[in-house]
Amino acid sequence: MAFKKIETRELPDIQSTATVYQHEKTGARVLRLANEDPNKAFMIGFRTPPYSDNGITHIIEHAVLNGSEKYPSKEPFVEIIKGSLNTFVNAITYPDKTVYPIASTNQKDFMNLMSVYMDAVFRPNLRHDSQILAQEGWHYHLENLEDDLIYTGVVYNEMKGATASPEVQLYNILSAALYPDSAYRHESGGHPRAIPDLTYQEFVDYHATHYHPSNSFTILYGDMEEAPAFDLLEEYFDTYEKSDEVINLAFTLTAPVKEHIDATYSITDGEDPTGKTFLTLAWDVLTAEDQLDLYGMEVLCEILMGNNESPLKKALLEAQVGGSIEGSMDPLGYVDMFNITAKYSDASKLETFKQVVHETLTQLVKEGIPTQLIDSALNKIGFKFKEAAISESNPRGVIFAIQSLAGWLYDEAPYLMFEFSHYLEEVAKRAKSGYLETLIQEKLLDNPHRVEVVLEAEPGKNDRAEAAVLEKLQEYKASLSQEELEAIVESTHQLMERQSTPDKPEDLDKIPSLQRSDLTIEQEDYNLTKKDWADFGTFYVSEQFTSGIDYINLYFDLSDFEAKDYIALGLLSNLLTNVSTENHSLSELKIAIDSHTGGIDSEVVVLENRAGLVKPYFVIKGKALHDQLETLVDLLHDVATASTFNNKTEVQNVVAASISDFEQLVDFRANMLAAARAASQLRPGSKLADNAKGIEFFSYLNTFRKEFESDQAEAKLDQLRQVFAKLLHRDRFNAHYIGDAAVAEEVQAILTDKFASLSSEPMGEAVHYQPGSKRNEAFITSQDVNYVVLGADSREAIEFRGSSLVMANIANYDFLWNVVRVQGGAYGAGYRNDRSGRLCFTSYRDPHIARTLEVYHQLPDYLAEIDISEEALLKKIIGTYSSLIQPKSAYDKGAAAFFMDQQGVTTEDLLKLKQEVLDTTLEEVHAYQEPLHQALQDSTVVVIGNKVQIEKNADLFDQIETL
Numbered sequence: 001m002a003f004k005k006i007e008t009r010e011l012p013d014i015q016s017t018a019t020v021y022q023h024e025k026t027g028a029r030v031l032r033l034a035n036e037d038p039n040k041a042f043m044i045g046f047r048t049p050p051y052s053d054n055g056i057t058h059i060i061e062h063a064v065l066n067g068s069e070k071y072p073s074k075e076p077f078v079e080i081i082k083g084s085l086n087t088f089v090n091a092i093t094y095p096d097k098t099v100y101p102i103a104s105t106n107q108k109d110f111m112n113l114m115s116v117y118m119d120a121v122f123r124p125n126l127r128h129d130s131q132i133l134a135q136e137g138w139h140y141h142l143e144n145l146e147d148d149l150i151y152t153g154v155v156y157n158e159m160k161g162a163t164a165s166p167e168v169q170l171y172n173i174l175s176a177a178l179y180p181d182s183a184y185r186h187e188s189g190g191h192p193r194a195i196p197d198l199t200y201q202e203f204v205d206y207h208a209t210h211y212h213p214s215n216s217f218t219i220l221y222g223d224m225e226e227a228p229a230f231d232l233l234e235e236y237f238d239t240y241e242k243s244d245e246v247i248n249l250a251f252t253l254t255a256p257v258k259e260h261i262d263a264t265y266s267i268t269d270g271e272d273p274t275g276k277t278f279l280t281l282a283w284d285v286l287t288a289e290d291q292l293d294l295y296g297m298e299v300l301c302e303i304l305m306g307n308n309e310s311p312l313k314k315a316l317l318e319a320q321v322g323g324s325i326e327g328s329m330d331p332l333g334y335v336d337m338f339n340i341t342a343k344y345s346d347a348s349k350l351e352t353f354k355q356v357v358h359e360t361l362t363q364l365v366k367e368g369i370p371t372q373l374i375d376s377a378l379n380k381i382g383f384k385f386k387e388a389a390i391s392e393s394n395p396r397g398v399i400f401a402i403q404s405l406a407g408w409l410y411d412e413a414p415y416l417m418f419e420f421s422h423y424l425e426e427v428a429k430r431a432k433s434g435y436l437e438t439l440i441q442e443k444l445l446d447n448p449h450r451v452e453v454v455l456e457a458e459p460g461k462n463d464r465a466e467a468a469v470l471e472k473l474q475e476y477k478a479s480l481s482q483e484e485l486e487a488i489v490e491s492t493h494q495l496m497e498r499q500s501t502p503d504k505p506e507d508l509d510k511i512p513s514l515q516r517s518d519l520t521i522e523q524e525d526y527n528l529t530k531k532d533w534a535d536f537g538t539f540y541v542s543e544q545f546t547s548g549i550d551y552i553n554l555y556f557d558l559s560d561f562e563a564k565d566y567i568a569l570g571l572l573s574n575l576l577t578n579v580s581t582e583n584h585s586l587s588e589l590k591i592a593i594d595s596h597t598g599g600i601d602s603e604v605v606v607l608e609n610r611a612g613l614v615k616p617y618f619v620i621k622g623k624a625l626h627d628q629l630e631t632l633v634d635l636l637h638d639v640a641t642a643s644t645f646n647n648k649t650e651v652q653n654v655v656a657a658s659i660s661d662f663e664q665l666v667d668f669r670a671n672m673l674a675a676a677r678a679a680s681q682l683r684p685g686s687k688l689a690d691n692a693k694g695i696e697f698f699s700y701l702n703t704f705r706k707e708f709e710s711d712q713a714e715a716k717l718d719q720l721r722q723v724f725a726k727l728l729h730r731d732r733f734n735a736h737y738i739g740d741a742a743v744a745e746e747v748q749a750i751l752t753d754k755f756a757s758l759s760s761e762p763m764g765e766a767v768h769y770q771p772g773s774k775r776n777e778a779f780i781t782s783q784d785v786n787y788v789v790l791g792a793d794s795r796e797a798i799e800f801r802g803s804s805l806v807m808a809n810i811a812n813y814d815f816l817w818n819v820v821r822v823q824g825g826a827y828g829a830g831y832r833n834d835r836s837g838r839l840c841f842t843s844y845r846d847p848h849i850a851r852t853l854e855v856y857h858q859l860p861d862y863l864a865e866i867d868i869s870e871e872a873l874l875k876k877i878i879g880t881y882s883s884l885i886q887p888k889s890a891y892d893k894g895a896a897a898f899f900m901d902q903q904g905v906t907t908e909d910l911l912k913l914k915q916e917v918l919d920t921t922l923e924e925v926h927a928y929q930e931p932l933h934q935a936l937q938d939s940t941v942v943v944i945g946n947k948v949q950i951e952k953n954a955d956l957f958d959q960i961e962t963l
Contacts (some may be wrong), residue, residue, distance in 0.1 A: 001236045003030060011418045014389050016221075016399060017413045023237045028213035028235065029177060031404055031414045033397070039087055039887050040110045040222035041227070041397025043403055044632055045099035051181030054198040054469040055190015056206050058093040059137035059155050063203075064100075064211070065091060066132045069123035076116050076511050077821075080529040082813045083110045083513040083875025085882040088395045092402075096177070096249050096333035097409055099402060103395035105887065111228055112512035118236050130200045132509075134495050135822060137203070141498075142477075142488045148470065149488070150475040152847060153194055155161055158827040160192045161845035164462060165667035166265040166278060170455055172265055174282045177333055177451040180517045182251040184332050189575060193469075194782075201846045212436050214243035217414075218406055221397030247409060249334055252286065253449065261453045262347075266782040268947060268962050270458030275344050276457035279322065279353045282339035284449040289407070291416045295381075295423040296430075296439050297338060301329045302377040303369060303436070303550040305340065306594070307580060309587040311373070312340070315360040317649070321345055321353040323656035328598060331341075334410050337445070343660055347454045354452065361445055365437045366545070372430050376594035378424060378486050383598040383625075385420045390547045393889040397606040462782050463840050463948060499823045505869070513875050521914050524885075526907055529741075531748060535760070536546075537734035539748050540901075542894030543741035550622045550739045551891050552632065552747065553642060553898075558616040558731035559603070560764035561723075563688060566604060567700045568723045569618060570692035574658050575720070576620065579650045582642040589638070596631040597624040601637055604692035604711045608685030609903040610795060610836050614695065614769055617690055617734075623891075626743065630750060637754040638686050641728055645720045648713055662698045666963060670787040670944040671828075671842040676789030677777065678942040684769035686838065695779065696961070697774075699738050730758040738894030776941040776948045777960035785826075786945030788843040788852040790936075794835035797935040802880075802916025803924040804833060805862060812927060815862050816841075819855050824848055831859070835905070837936055851944055851952045859935060864929035866922075873922055881917050883909070904916040 003021040011018050014035070021030040048057040065077035070847055073079055081089055088103040100121055102113040126132045133139075137155035176185040186196075203903070213236070215894070220229050267273060280628025286294055304312040305327030316325045330337045342353055370408060389396070399420065408414035427435065531539040538559065557568065577593065577600050578584045593600050602621040607615040620640050624632035665673055676694045679686035690696045708716050733755060737747045800805060811831040820829035820843055827846035829852075841856040888896065900906070943950060950960060 002031060002238065003230060009415055011415055013385070014396070014418045016418070018418070020110060020414060021672050023213060023233070026213035026237050026240050026242050028216045028218065028233070028237050029408070030218045031220065031408070032226070033400060033957050035222060037222045038105045038395060039103055039392065039395050039397060040105065040107070040224045041088070041103040041219070041401055042110065042114045043099055043100060043219045043401035044117065045097050045217045045400065046094070046121075046210050047249055047308070047409060048098040048248070049096055049249055050186040050188045052197070053185070053187045053191040053194035054202075055155055055159065055187070055195045056097055056198055056203060056882075058189045059124070059133065059198065060203065060207055061091045061093045061098050062136040063126040063132045064120045064124040064207070066136060067125035067129075068119040069125070069798065071116055071511050072125065072509060073507040074498075074948060076120065078813050078817055079508060079511045079875070080113060080116050082809060082879040084113060084516065084879060085885070086113055087886055089113065093188055095184050095568060099405070101398040101401055103398050106514070106518065107225055108518060109514055111232070112213070113515070114229065114232055115512060118232060122236050124207070126207065127204055131495050131498055133198070133203050134199055134491075134584065134754075135499065137198060139491070139495065140488050142485070142492050142542070144501070145485055145728070147490060149473045150472070151365055151469070152825040153195070154821060154827060155190055155215070156192060156195050156823060157785055157825045158845050159190050159195065159848050160453050161783055161827065162186070162189060163191055164266065164783040166455060167664065167667065169263070170278055170280060170341070170453065171330070173453055173455070174280065174451060175791055177252070177256045177258060177261055177552065178282060178284050178337060178751070179335060180256065181254050183249065184335070185947065188505055188786070203324040208247055209924040211906075212243045212245070213237040213240050214245075215247045217405060217408055219397075219401035220793065221400060227838065229712075249810070251334070253335075254449045255449060259451055261451065262456070263453065264456050264458035264461060266461035266463075267459050268780055269783050271457075271459050271962065273457035273459060275323070276348065277345045277351055277461060279342040279345045279347075280339055280455070281354065281357060282337055282451050282453070282621040283340045283444055283447050284335055285443040285738050286336035287334055289410070289412050291407070292423055292426055292830055293439065294336065294436075295420070296427050296435060297329055297443065298381060299377045299424075299427055300436050300439055301327060301338065302381060303373050305626070306377065306380070307590045308650070309590045311364060312357065312360050313440070315340060315356050316340075316353070316443070317446070317478050317653055319352055319356045319730075321349045321356065322687065324660040325595075326660075328954055331406065333630045333765050344656060347456060350452065358445070359441050365440050365445065366752075368434070369436055372591050372595070374436065376591045376627055376861065378428050379596070380594040380599075382420075382424050385424075386547075387549065387598060392887040392888040393892050395887075402841060423567070427627050446873035461503060463630040466784055466948070485750070486861040493854070495822065499818065506519075508872065513615040516874060516918070519881060519918060521911060521918070523907055523911060525893055526897040526900060528901050531744075531746065532802065533752070536752070539733065539751075540734070541735040541741060541744040542736065542738045542897050544738055544890035546739045546890045546892050548626050549623055550626050550629050550632065550743065550747065551894065552751075553895070554620040554636060554734065555734040556727050557734065557763065559614070559766040560619055561616070561726070562767060563691060565699055565723055565771055565808045566688045566691035568719055569604050570697045571655070571658070571701070571704070572720060572724060573604050573618065573692070575645065575651065575654050576581045576639050578654045580644050580647055581638045582644060583638050586647075594757065596628045597622055598637065599623060600635060602639075604689070606685045606689045606692070607902045608683060608836050610800065610931040612684070613900045613904075614685040616685070616690070619928045620712065626740070629743070633750045633754050639753070641757070645717045645724070648708070648717070651717065652705075652708060655701055659698070659701050659705070662701070666781055666944065667783075671780070671789065671844045674787050674942040674944045675791065675840045675842050678773045678789050678840060678940050681774045682771055682791060682793040683836070683838060683932055684771050687772045688769060688770065694812065698963075720902055728758050729763060730760055732763050733758055736894070736898050738891055773938055778943045778945075778957045778960045779963035780947045780950055780960065781944060781963050784946055785845040786843070786849050786949060788849055788945075789942045790841040790853060790856045790939050791942070792839040792935045792939040793837055794833050794839040797931040798833060798839070800835050800837065802913050803920040805883070805913075805917055806876055806920040807925050807928045808833060809876045810863070811868065812860055813911055814866070815859055815877070816855070819858075820846070820852055824851060824855070826852070836903075849945070849949055850956065853941060860929045862931040863932065864926055866925065873920070875915060877920055881914065884914055884917065
């Protein structure tokens, strides 16, 4: 074997045996995490420190997946998604590393994916094809001589969206200020102003230096055949000699260049900047080898800032230095940063902000941290780690692989993050002797390595910056000769031709794939038992192996609530556990929940089936280890029946935090918001969801905050009390237990006893809900890119069956990926038509609006004309089938069983759907042309995005407003 065993270690926290190997010829490092998890994972990563903001590491991450020596098709990454049973396929750029993880439960599929990725990282076509940089990174785009010259490219447009976020800007400012002599001073994703500085030669040279076995870290996780995996690694590693190039990420920590920084972020032109300033204090607190202190600081962060009653967060809220207060530990790689941020603030409050932080921390050191706070924080963090270690919904192997690099990348052991029980026990032990107070003193109060930032809102900043870029480009264009302009036009058309030219069949055939014989249809474990429950609704049980964790979901039927009430219900779901109860102050409630449970939260869930049956619920969810069952139910009862809405400050804090959370969605998930808004105009259930947690809810929050701060506070609180009181009725009360079936009877008995005091007054008549008003809408933000959605109700036109899912796979990966992403420059695009009949097209960080909508309408004709081989269709069938068999955690299986029952979906329906997928023919795909065309005749458009582009396309919209 070409690999030398370095050490072996048992890791009981993640039920794995870790063995570290080194490739003898090149020094390549390999970590084998052996266990019984069938969801196998592979990841290879490289140290990739950026040297500027030109995005080179991020663009290479995209580019290596654009064809390679063994797999020369333009995008083998997309081809394997189409025809793989993968449970995870991606590539991720971090400030200090780039990683390429995959996961699959099928051994053959796993090896196929591993082969494609190994060839991609070591033998990519980017080494000799400059058009890959042009497409994925940036290029001058000029289709006609008379057109305006522009920049475009997938990463360029992606980062225009990402860097518009004030949170992203703040993070970049802090990391650059705290670590001025490190790679962390650069935006690893790339900044739009610097991406066009990247040259092709830099691009190729960086790959050659950094993508070498000597600079690689490989993880193999799960129950797999080891020999083929190691043979494949050896095949690639052996073609290299050991590199003399040392990629060293460690650096000498130097003091910040500036301790105070003033900066601005963009809001929409004309928007009032008052009360929209960010104030931040940040410290460098750790390096990679300080594992004990890492866990200590995690516990300390939870103690100080975990909720609104945490001592530091509470003091800052009471001092009114900001409408929302946040704090976190941010691991950049070799270093960890602790920061505290006041949102919705003002620059004049900086001194108060700093004073409150200093005085509160000093008081905690002097008086000691209350034992209850320490114990509750330790329990909360320990529960989180335990649950993550057994969850199957997210591929654990991928998560563990990424975590292994936290120390390994810096020549520490790769398993440090997997011994959390040991470190948390040590923190708990030392906390009794003042360890956490010492951390406050050393890491925060006496730490000179800190920075303060005032980030103020500047109306129209992004629009002016974009206008300056366009002006610069036109000046550049004017300076070019006719010959130079024609060369740009020619290169533009050459790239467009490359993008629109299908791959050669022989190149596609080289990509490994599964066969139909590799697929087996198995019935999944979605068991659900309904039990009689006198005087209540229904008691549901899902028997699942949960490692001793009891999950209890309380479902309050909302079917007699008016649609307008769902807005208040949405706020109510955010308030519960964040306001006092009749039996506990908010501080006592938070300590009790964190000390005895894995968490309690609530939400409004609206289920709607294809027939239009709407089943809305107010859900309160809790989880705990079995020995805490009675305490969990006590707390659920307290939250569900005794929450009070008398403390105006508590309510104001929740409203401010809810607005902050929504603004994060606008920055990073605007496509989901736009899709939900479009659906709200088409289906009544979606309208209720929009009222409870969508754009309509956000509008309500802003109005609520303004009215609450005037003389209407008591009236608003009365509305909440009335809605809350209406919830507390026996016949709307249902419960769902997920866990050990032997415990179910005990759970039902305890719930019956605790909730016997609910009102016996019957529910009202069910409301016949209606969808929202149908209109094309645009919502203006300060971003430079757009999120373009087209929605329709497909129930009458398109039957939901397996072939419709295969058609969606073709729409996503053959059509939209190529036309909207590759040719159009958007970061992403998608098509979905779910079982309930909600059809939706979306784009993500898209430079276009009208063009993208035109593309959506071209899909029916594309489907009619598509001509592919049986082998190509089989790949799409396999990729579609994969989406139906993704691993789920025990909790997720139980929750899915409940939702299926409520929507009238059986396990037989799922088996039938899988068989229909496997039986799909090309003729069935062709036949979707007319039904899809018909569905799109009555569609609706929702766009969230750039003001200039929305106003330029104003004729597309019935209504335009600022979000």
